Amino acid sequence: MPATDQGDPAEHFAIRTITETAARGYRTILSLKFPYDRASFPEPGSPELAAELARLDRVLPAVLGKVDIVTIGNEPFIESLPAERDARLNAFYETVARHVIDYRREHCGADCRTTLYMGALNRLDLPDRHTPAAERWMTFVRETPEIEGVDIHPHIPTPEDTQPFLDYILPRMRADQTFLVTEFSLVWYWKQHLEDTVSPDFAQRYGFAPGTKAWQVIKAAIDEPFGQRKWNDFLTSSPWFTSQAGFLQDQLRLYRSTGRLAVATYGFKQDDLMVTDFGPTKTPWLLNSVYAPYTVKPRGTGMSAPGFWLDAFKALQRG
Template sequence: MPALGALGANFNENLNWLNQSELKRINTKWVRGFIDMHQINIQQARENANIKCLFNAIDAGYNTILSFKWNYTNLDFPKPGSPQHKTELETLSRLLDIVMNHVDIIVIGNEPFIEAKADQTDSRINMFYESLAEVVISYRKSSPGPKNTRLYMGALNRLDLPAKRTPATERFLQYLASKPELDGVDLHLHIQGLAGHKSMLDYALSRLRPDQKFLATEFSLVWHFRQHMADTVSREFCTKYGFPMEAKVCEVLSAGIHSPMPLEQWVDFLRGEKWYAGVQGFIVQAMEMYRATGRLQVATYGLSPMRYRKKGFEVGDTPWLLNGVFAPPTVWSGEDGERCENWPWAEEFRAVQG
């Protein structure tokens, strides 16, 4: 596995969006996505668009991270030994038949504490994910040939908040630390400021073995951006581009989705918003912080969230489209269809490549 501290591209559930020419433009060799275990047809998994794109990337020499998502937001966790539980374990094993020793890193879980009913985030969530981890550990141990795939669990969210440091979270990390077969934890660092990122890292890493590492397969300032969707857009931008003086940020985003603007106009919009322009350097600073721990294996950053959004943007929507390395659908792609680089994240992304 390559040296610690790599930065790659995150596609979440849309590995089918993977575009190798874009990966070359930003000089990365790592890609990450997840599979929804309740959505995949395990009988036809090899023909799944995300799985096929994942293997295309592997064949092209890219390093890969694959997370397994179990969505229990509207379901009860199955009782150990029940038919439902056995089905979950069988589905997991059949997917491992396809990906084990091909992907570089498997993450057992996507966002388990978010993807569970609120009243199930007690020992039941631990029991369920521990049973999944035991299957993955046993499968890799018994698989023939070299054991190329590393194993992580996660991802944990908002551990900067004391309310999220629950007994179930403590048990999750204790279990991780107790298993020599597990290389570490996956963290999703969507936090308003870098102080919160450090607090979350300090909390999680202090509970792992010193030899264990962490992934940051998602990180962003999206919650900082979300606080400004109802802000009035700068007068300079409105005057230059003919928007009403009372136009809100969310209204400019919605207008861009319905009628994409030239890149120059989009960048003028972003530069005119202090809450956005004022956090330039975020990717550089975050990666410096993560690498300074000496325990970052890989971080991955969203390449182009909401890439194909057609629906207008409302004030309460989460503005993932502002995070992307490549410009969102608010920006005209040009005659050749090549997506423009987003300001300032593409430049920063390249700047921190090893």
């Protein structure tokens, strides 16, 4: 949202890209991100809150009736000051949600194609995240007829840790509501294995010293991208990675088994933030990506190399 102060929101690269994509017939979701992790939430009736709602009034005309889903919020319990993850968080997001609901009713009509979700909840596998503010969040979702459901981001340390997310949200929603999974991954599991020693066979085949750590191989691929086979050999020679090779299929099977999944999406490509200052303590988001433009040489002009997950990703599109 703050970026929309730079000019016409319809021309902001993120909004322009998603509306152009929608115009080509693709289904689209836009999350409205309110970063308050370095400043307090604006108080009700304050000029700061009025400015935030004025931003919405500039953004919403560009997306309502064009994108299929608008998610109100991105990761509110991360994009906030720790001390304010309480009723103040709820009051802000509820105010924003009501404003979006009213604007949609007045300007997009009863048959508006854009549906509304609240998003997104993180780390519900941890009991200490089941706070009064999280409970109120779900109560608002349940008791607001115009809200279709809630978004979750299950970035987890084991595949089994997704179930607590579902156990938390499903009983707290109306029977007619559904959920989104706009992000999910095993990133916290990958991080636990960055200090693992690579396979001796891989090290010998590709000239790495005995005892080389996984993070050092990833850093080498960032510094000088590998060929496709070399990158695949690194991943498939790592038992910690191959043991989770069915992660995408297993997770989608779990989400779909509820009968309540609206949409799940997955991280599509590596980006520059994922590879900056890579080391043993870096969160390895890059291992999630369907495409690997930063660790694998391109296949040709404008052709990023696929990562490990492409085959599973394509298969899941086919149902």
